[in-house]
Amino acid sequence: MGLMPQAPIAGFYGPPLYPTGVPNCSAMSTPMVRVQPLTPRLAFTPILPQAQVFQTPFATPINIMEVTPPPNNAPTPVWPPEQPPLPPVSVGYPLFYTPAPPVFEAGTFPAQPLGTPVPIRLHHHIIVNPVVPEIPVLQWDIIQAAELAKVLGGRGILIPLDLNASAVTPRANKMHISADASCLGFWMNKWGPIIIEKPDIKVRDVLDAIHDYFQEPLWEDDLREVERLPGNMSNLRNAALWRAKDSYDALPAVTAQKGFRRSDVLGGERRFQGLRVVVFDDGTWKVFLGLMPGRVPDLIV
Numbered sequence: 001m002g003l004m005p006q007a008p009i010a011g012f013y014g015p016p017l018y019p020t021g022v023p024n025c026s027a028m029s030t031p032m033v034r035v036q037p038l039t040p041r042l043a044f045t046p047i048l049p050q051a052q053v054f055q056t057p058f059a060t061p062i063n064i065m066e067v068t069p070p071p072n073n074a075p076t077p078v079w080p081p082e083q084p085p086l087p088p089v090s091v092g093y094p095l096f097y098t099p100a101p102p103v104f105e106a107g108t109f110p111a112q113p114l115g116t117p118v119p120i121r122l123h124h125h126i127i128v129n130p131v132v133p134e135i136p137v138l139q140w141d142i143i144q145a146a147e148l149a150k151v152l153g154g155r156g157i158l159i160p161l162d163l164n165a166s167a168v169t170p171r172a173n174k175m176h177i178s179a180d181a182s183c184l185g186f187w188m189n190k191w192g193p194i195i196i197e198k199p200d201i202k203v204r205d206v207l208d209a210i211h212d213y214f215q216e217p218l219w220e221d222d223l224r225e226v227e228r229l230p231g232n233m234s235n236l237r238n239a240a241l242w243r244a245k246d247s248y249d250a251l252p253a254v255t256a257q258k259g260f261r262r263s264d265v266l267g268g269e270r271r272f273q274g275l276r277v278v279v280f281d282d283g284t285w286k287v288f289l290g291l292m293p294g295r296v297p298d299l300i301v
Contacts, residue, residue: 075280080110104130107169109276120277120285121169123203125151125161128274128290140272141296142214143247143263146207149272150297158297163204171200177210177275177287184291187265190225191216194289206275210289214263214270226265239264246298269293 104111107121111130129137139158140149150158168175177194179185188194194213198205218226226232243263244255263270273290280286 075282075284077278077280080108080112080277080279109133109274119279120172122275122277122287123165123167123169125165126167126203126206126275128276133273134292136271136273136292138272138274139296140207141246142210142270142272142291143243143249143261144211144296145248146204146211148248149207161203163202163207165203167201167203167206173197173199173201175201175206175287177206177289179289181288181290184266184269184289187262188289190222191262193286210272214261214266216262217258218260218262218264222262222265223260235267236260236264239267242268243270266291267293271296 103114105114105116105118105121106124107127108116108118109128109130112118125138127137129135135152137152138149138161139152140146146161146163149161151161153159175196177196179188191213194209196205196209223233226236240256240260243261244252247255249255269291271292271294273292275287275289277285277287
C-alpha cells in the first residue's frame with residue numbers, strides 16, 4: 001500500500017462521520033436532575049442508533065431518525081440537578097471593572113452553587129468549562145500525548161497541567177468514560193467505554209486512557225460503517241492525513257503508514273471540551289466525554 005500524500009488542503013475542520021440522525025458531536029445530551037452520593041457503576045448497556053454514518057457537515061441540520069428506546073430498567077440520571085447560569089459576582093467600585101465570574105463548587109458542571117452537596121467531583125482542569133463551555137479549560141488535541149495538554153489560565157496564558165493530581169474527589173480506583181452526544185456517542189457505544197482501573201486515578205491516567213482509546217486502529221466492521229454513504233471514505237482519508245500532519249508521535253510519512261485510527265472518524269472534532277459526571281439512581285456514576293471542532297494552540301511550553 002502506498003503512502004498517503006503529505007500535503008492536505010489548508011484549513012481542515014472536516015466533518016465527523018455521523019450515524020443516522022445526529023446533528024453534531026458536541027458535548028452534552030444527558031438530562032440533569034436531583035441527586036445523592038453514589039459509587040462507580042461496574043457495567044452499562046449501550047443503546048445504539050441504527051448503524052449508518054453521514055458525510056453531512058456538522059453545521060447542517062439532519063433529520064432525526066428513530067432510535068432504539070432505552071430498556072425499562074435503565075438507570076435514571078439524578079445528578080447534577082438542572083442549574084440556571086449563576087450570576088456574576090459584583091466587585092463594586094470602580095464601575096468600569098468587569099464583574100468577576102460566579103462563585104460555585106469546584107469540579108462541577110453545570111456549576112453548582114457554593115455550599116451545594118457534591119457527590120463526585122472531577123479535577124477542575126479536566127471538566128467542561130462551567131463558565132464558558134465553548135472555551136475549554138484544557139487545551140488539548142486528543143491525538144497528542146497528555147504531556148502536551150495545557151491549561152488556559154488568566155489573560156489567555158497557557159500554563160502546565162498537574163498530571164499527577166487526583167482526577168476524582170473522593171478518590172476513585174475505577175472510572176467508565178462514555179459519550180451521549182450524537183456521533184461520538186454512536187462510535188463509543190460501538191467500541192465500548194473507556195475503562196480506567198488504577199488506585200487513586202490521576203489526571204494523567206484519564207488523559208492517557210482517552211488518547212490510547214482513540215489511537216486504536218479502525219477494523220473492517222468500522223470501515224463498513226464508514227462506507228455506507230458515498231464520500232465518507234474521502235472524509236476519512238482527509239482526516240487521517242491531517243492527523244499524520246498534526247501528530248508529534250512520528251514523522252507524517254511514518255504515521256500515515258500505520259493506517260486509520262479511531263480519531264479519524266471524528267474529522268476535525270478532536271479538541272477536548274471536557275468531562276462531566278452523571279450520577280444515577282441505582283447507586284452508580286459515569287463520566288461523559290465532550291469533544292468539539294477547532295484548532296488547539298500548537299505550542300510546546
